[in-house]
Amino acid sequence: MRGVLGAFRELDAAVSAIEALKKGKLGAIHVFTPTPRHELEHVLDPGPSPVRKYTLIGGLCGVTFGYWIAIWTSDYWPLVVGGKPIASWVPYTIFGFEVMVLIGALSTVAGLFINARIPRLTMMVGYDPRFSHGDYGIWVECPPDKARTAEDLLREHGAVEVRLER
Amino acid sequence: MATLSQPLPARDEPRRPNIATADIQLPAVRDYEQVDREIVGTLHPTVAWFIGLGIAVMFLLIGIAAWMYQIYSGLGVAGYNPPVMWGVYIISFVFWVGIGHAGTLISAILYLFRAGFRTTIYRCAEAMTVFAVMTAGLFPVLHLGRPWKFFWLIPYPNWRYIWPQFKSPLVWDVFAILTYLTVSSTFLYIGLIPDIAVLRDRENISPIRKRIFSVLSLGWRNTDREWRHFARAYLFLAAFSTPLVLSVHSVVSFDFAMALTPGWHTTIFPPYFVAGAIFSGIGMVFTIIIPLRKFFGLKHYVTINHLDAAAKLCLFTSLVVGCAYMTEWFVAWFSGNEFEQSFFANRIWGQWWWASAILYTCNMVLPLSLFSQRLRRNASWLFILSFTVNIGMWFERFVIVVPSLSHEFEPWQWTSYRPTWVDYAILAGSFGWFSMWFMLFIKQLPIIAIAEVKEIIRPKLRIQHAHGMTPAGEHFDFEPETPGEHD
Numbered sequence: 001m002r003g004v005l006g007a008f009r010e011l012d013a014a015v016s017a018i019e020a021l022k023k024g025k026l027g028a029i030h031v032f033t034p035t036p037r038h039e040l041e042h043v044l045d046p047g048p049s050p051v052r053k054y055t056l057i058g059g060l061c062g063v064t065f066g067y068w069i070a071i072w073t074s075d076y077w078p079l080v081v082g083g084k085p086i087a088s089w090v091p092y093t094i095f096g097f098e099v100m101v102l103i104g105a106l107s108t109v110a111g112l113f114i115n116a117r118i119p120r121l122t123m124m125v126g127y128d129p130r131f132s133h134g135d136y137g138i139w140v141e142c143p144p145d146k147a148r149t150a151e152d153l154l155r156e157h158g159a160v161e162v163r164l165e166r
Numbered sequence: 167m168a169t170l171s172q173p174l175p176a177r178d179e180p181r182r183p184n185i186a187t188a189d190i191q192l193p194a195v196r197d198y199e200q201v202d203r204e205i206v207g208t209l210h211p212t213v214a215w216f217i218g219l220g221i222a223v224m225f226l227l228i229g230i231a232a233w234m235y236q237i238y239s240g241l242g243v244a245g246y247n248p249p250v251m252w253g254v255y256i257i258s259f260v261f262w263v264g265i266g267h268a269g270t271l272i273s274a275i276l277y278l279f280r281a282g283f284r285t286t287i288y289r290c291a292e293a294m295t296v297f298a299v300m301t302a303g304l305f306p307v308l309h310l311g312r313p314w315k316f317f318w319l320i321p322y323p324n325w326r327y328i329w330p331q332f333k334s335p336l337v338w339d340v341f342a343i344l345t346y347l348t349v350s351s352t353f354l355y356i357g358l359i360p361d362i363a364v365l366r367d368r369e370n371i372s373p374i375r376k377r378i379f380s381v382l383s384l385g386w387r388n389t390d391r392e393w394r395h396f397a398r399a400y401l402f403l404a405a406f407s408t409p410l411v412l413s414v415h416s417v418v419s420f421d422f423a424m425a426l427t428p429g430w431h432t433t434i435f436p437p438y439f440v441a442g443a444i445f446s447g448i449g450m451v452f453t454i455i456i457p458l459r460k461f462f463g464l465k466h467y468v469t470i471n472h473l474d475a476a477a478k479l480c481l482f483t484s485l486v487v488g489c490a491y492m493t494e495w496f497v498a499w500f501s502g503n504e505f506e507q508s509f510f511a512n513r514i515w516g517q518w519w520w521a522s523a524i525l526y527t528c529n530m531v532l533p534l535s536l537f538s539q540r541l542r543r544n545a546s547w548l549f550i551l552s553f554t555v556n557i558g559m560w561f562e563r564f565v566i567v568v569p570s571l572s573h574e575f576e577p578w579q580w581t582s583y584r585p586t587w588v589d590y591a592i593l594a595g596s597f598g599w600f601s602m603w604f605m606l607f608i609k610q611l612p613i614i615a616i617a618e619v620k621e622i623i624r625p626k627l628r629i630q631h632a633h634g635m636t637p638a639g640e641h642f643d644f645e646p647e648t649p650g651e652h653d
Contacts, residue, residue, distance in 0.1 A: 011625040034198060035360075035620040036393040044390055049398035069321060073329035081333050091333050097413060098341040105349045105406045109356060112399035113384075116392040118359075120385030127387045129367030132360070134198035134626070158628055 003027065003141040005126040006154030006162045011039060013158030014136040018043045020157060021140055026150045032127065032137035040136075051111040058107020059100045066099030067092055126165045139165070191282055191622060194466035198626075201619050202364060205612045208462040209365075215609060222601035229595010232588045233308060241311050245586040249579055250571040254589035255309040257563040258596055261446070262302035263343065263418055264439075264559065267411055268447020269295025270350055272476075273357075274407035277400075283475040285622060286467045289615045290458065291451050292354045297603040298450070299347045301596050306339070308592060335420040342417035349410055353403045359386050360396070360617040415439040422566065428509035429570040432497065438490035442562060445483035445529070448476060449555030454604070456549045458613060467614055470543050477542040480555070484533035487562075491530065509573050517582065518569045525565050528558020 008014040014031070018040070021029055031040055070092040078086045113119065126139040138159075140150045147164055154162045195201060236243050246253055269291040276284040307316045319340045321330050330337045363386040365371070366379035386392060416436035423435040452473075459468040498510040514522050532554050541547045568583050607613075 009626055010628040013628045031390040032388045033390065033393065034364075034388060035617045036397055037621075037625065040390060041394070046390070046394050049395050051395050051398040051402065055402045070332040073321060074332055077328060079331075081331065084333065088333060091338070094338045094413075094417060095332065095341055097409075098345045101406050101410050101413075102345045102348060105352055105403055108399050108402045108406070109352055112356070112395050115395040118384040118386060118392065120387070122385070129369075131388050132364045132367045132386075133202055134620075 002144065002147070003126065003139055003165055004147050004150040004154065004162060005128075005165050006138045006140075006151075006159035007128065007130065008136040008138065008158060009134075009160055010158060011037060011136060014138060015039050015043050017138055017154055017157035017159065020153050021138070021150065024149065024153060026146045026153075027140050027142035030126075030139040030141070032131035032139070034132055034134055034136075049115065051108060051115060054111025054114075055104055055108045058110075059104030061107075062103030063096045063100035065103065066096040069099075070095045135160075191285070191471070192467060192469065192619070195619065195623060198620050198623065201616055201623065204464070204467075205614050205616050205619070206365065206368065208464070208613065209609055209611075211609050214461065215605065219602065219605040222598045222605055225594050225598025226602055227595075227598070229592050229598055232591035232595065236308075236588055236592075237313070243586060243588045245584055245589050247581055247583050249574065250568060250581060250583040252309075252567050252571060253583060254585045254593055255305045257560065257567050258593055259302050259305035259309075260418055260439075260563045260567075261560050262298050262305070262596065262600075263346075263415060264443035264446045264563075265450045266295040266298035266302065266346070266350070266447065267415060267440070267443035268449075268451055269293070269298070270353075270407050270411045271444050271447065272451065273353065274404040275411065277404045278408060281475070282622070283472045285618050286464075286469075286614050287451065287455055287472055287476065288618075289357070290455050290613050291447075292350070292357065293604065293607050293613070294447075294450060294454060295350045296347070296354050297600050297607070298447075299343065299350060300603065301600045303343055303347065304596065304599070306336075335417070335424050338417045338420060342414045346410055346414045349403070349407055353407055356396075356400060356403060357615060358611060359383055360388065361612050361615060362386070363388065364616050365612070411444075412440055415443045422570075427570045427574055428503075428505045429513065429566070432494070434490060434493055434497070438487070438494075441483050441486040441490060442529075442559060445480065445487050446555060446559035448480045448483065449552045449559065451476065452480070452548050452552035453556065456545050456552070458608065460545075462613070464614065467619070470545065473545060473548055474539070474542045477536050477548060480551075481533055481536035481542075484529060484536075484555075488530040491526065505575055509570065512573045513565060513569045517572070518565060521561050521565050521569075525558055525561045528554040529562060532558075 006017060008017065014033075018029060018031065022043075029044070031044065033040055067089075071087040074086050074088075080086065126137065128135075128137060131137045138154065140154075142150050151162050151164070244253065244255070269288075272284050272291040273288040273295075276288070307313045310316060319330055319337060330340075359382075362379050362383040366376060366383050371379075416439065419435035419439035422430040423432060425431060455468055456473070459465050495510060495514075498506045501507075512518065532551060535541045535547070535551070572581050572583055574580075
């Protein structure tokens with residue numbers, strides 16, 4: 001993966017650089033930021049996160065399993081307690097609810113891992129430890145013929161360091 | 167994180183979430199470097215910390231020794247006096263589960279409500295939740311005559327072809343507590359990932375620690391892609407944790423409410439238990455966070471405004487709990503049920519008057535002091551009050567468990583209960599267990615969420631008061647002030 005990395009101290013400089021890079025259509029843009037910022041989301045304009053689908057599917061599977069395990073095991077060893085039905089849906093709602101929360105939460109984490117592509121054994125090209133402290137990084141994936149233009153744009157908008165990465 | 171995954175439409179700007187900026191919340195915190203330096207700086211071990219850890223481990227060892235003695239001698243050494251066969255262990259189980267609730271309330275429910283004051287206290291509260299539930303989970307096992315058979319409560323395929331009784335509240339408890347422990351641990355860990363990345367990326371870190379933090383941070387790189395999915399996942403985890411808070415202590419209350427015993431068989435128990443749990447948990451948050459902010463020099467992060475806000479929550483839950491106590495008395499009187507009336511008379515004026523007096527004084531009377539703004543903003547008073555709340559809430563569970571069993575329907579069954587040294591030693595051991603985990607946590611991982619604090623700090627700008635762009639192409643101020651914050 002080839003491209004250009006620019007490091008910025010200021011948020012507004014990074015935002016304006018992203019706007020310029022998007023206009024120039026130089027390649028895919030990845031932003032490193034120590035904390036999520038609305039300003040970056042505005043300018044990057046990503047689509048909705050698909051994590052919600054994992055949550056929904058996990059929750060539905062969980063509630064189904066929770067009711068099923070309670071009903072199936074009760075039918076497997078039918079023992080009347082307190083004159084109540086063998087499969088009593090009212091108390092079994094507790095299992096439906098608890099397992100829905102459990103599987104739904106774990107599916108949400110799975111959705112985060114899959115979509116954010118973590119865990120990751122090696123750092124992405126261009127990552128710099130300062131991006132977890134306070135600086136902003138913009139990594140532009142582009143072929144060598146566009147690298148020069150990207151480099152100029154990043155410097156023009158206030159990058160404190162620009163380097164070619166491969 | 168204290169943000170929305172999607173920006174609000176421009177027309178909704180005046181109604182944006184009530185997140186106060188750091189200028190208002192944390193006026194002494196200026197930039198990201200300061201946050202990293204000061205919060206990471208709390209991780210260096212000190213002599214006082216080693217002494218604290220040593221004391222915690224000592225209490226834990228006392229508890230372990232008492233438990234070994236109990237296993238060797240049998241449950242008879244624990245002070246049970248039939249029919250009072252639930253004692254300190256079940257009381258402490260309910261107490262510790264309750265302690266955990268405030269952590270989830272602060273980290274999840276206040277997150278959904280965008281309450282800005284949670285930002286600097288939620289990590290501590292969340293860790294407290296996990297360790298409190300870990301502690302609570304020990305007590306049902308300690309209460310078993312043969313603790314090595316505890317796994318019989320878990321539904322798993324086995325050669326006997328038998329399953330747990332799913333209509334039993336004890337099995338409901340197993341599901342509720344294990345789900346709560348799993349979800350709250352997950353919530354804590356997911357929130358920690360960006361902060362662990364900060365620790366990983368520090369200069370002057372030993373290679374072994376760097377390796378450990380690299381693994382724990384899962385290769386987190388702070389990309390926009392990661393943050394986008396992170397924010398959404400965090401929101402959903404908070405949304406799952408919120409009903410979980412309400413359900414777990416409701417399920418614990420069913421252990422009592424499903425029985426026909428006087429004082430237990432009442433529909434008010436689920437909300438009464440939940441309110442009490444949150445009340446006691448906030449008390450424990452004060453017990454933990456007030457010394458920490460002093461010893462770690464974090465008073466400009468956990469400010470007196472934060473304590474004031476949490477004290478209002480404490481006062482509110484105290485009033486709810488007080489209302490529940492009065493409702494119990496009213497229901498006992500109004501029901502016309504002579505067993506219920508006799509039981510309540512015995513609880514309040516009879517055999518257990520002293521326990522009830524402690525309970526009502528600590529949980530209903532003393533918290534009324536928080537109507538005074540001066541006392542709400544006095545950290546020393548809040549610290550003292552937190553102890554009385556903890557004591558009062560432990561006695562609340564004592565008053566629920568013991569008097570009911572000692573004063574059931576048949577007068578010939580009426581008896582008393584006195585805990586033995588084994589009960590006290592194991593109770594002390596539970597505090598040692600909880601404190602040991604907390605002491606280890608505060609020196610390995612940040613007790614204040616670094617990424618969230620950075621989120622409310624005004625970012626570095628090339629042009630001060632520069633303008634960004636809304637999706638509509640209009641300009642807006644960076645970090646606009648929240649309406650009403652100056653009121």
